[in-house]
Amino acid sequence: MTIAVCPGSFDPITLGHVDVVRRARSMFDEVVVGVATNSGKSALLDVDARVELARTALAGLDGVRVERVAGLLADFLRVNGANAVVKGLRGGADFDAELPMALMNRHLAGVETVFVVGDPALAHIASSLVKDVARYGGDIDDLVPPGVADAVRAAVGRKDGR
Template identity: 40%
Template sequence: MRRAVFPGTFDPITLGHIDIINRALPLFDELIIAIGVNADKRTMFSLEERIAFIEKSFEGNFKVKIKSYSGLTAKFCVAEKAQFIVRGLRNTTDLNYEQPIAQTNYKLAKIESVFLICSPEVSNISSTIVRDVMRNDGDFSSLVPASVKQ
């Protein structure tokens, strides 16, 4: 079974995340959306809210599993018997950030990273931008799935 992990904070899940997930699904038998929990990082949404946003977005899709984890992503992948990590790239800055992480994950656990280039229409979206728009009462409806709009 080809199993992949798509790790992130997903605070909140955005249309950029949805784009990468939908494009990754045909490549794998199972895709674990892995919500990283970092006690030092303050999030806008609780873990339960983030899980609910993702569950609603992929309701009925049995290839998608949602789990939370803390610690090293490579260790989580080994525990879940996942052979791949999926990452979305918006630009070269993302690539420069992701490349050494991917190389380290391979060195630690022989986990391959699969990079998918975001679709142009969502390449400007990041959770950081979405949170800033939300905090400042801006219209974020074109940046997130319906589950977050509610």
């Protein structure tokens, strides 16, 4: 059985993420979506909320499960018996950011990274942009799976003291 891990902070999960997971599932028997904490970022949504939103967004996809990554991705890969890491790319900047991580995961866990080119219709969607649009009261409903926009708007309101 081939198992791929699709890791990310998913803060929040977007339609671009769902697209990459759906296409990864067509290549692997199972896809484990690993919701991680990025020490270099300040998350809007806590990790438990991100896990639940991802589970809801991906509930209709057979062979996909969502788990929290508590430590090193390399350890998570080993525990889950992963054959590959899957990462979506929107452009060259994404590749430049992902390449060192792919090499480190191969070094630490012996697992290769497969890059999936994102759907051009979704290439403008990034979690950071979704949060920025929401902070300024813009409509994000068509950028994220159902239910996610409400969670983001609520979190933005809490962070802004509203």
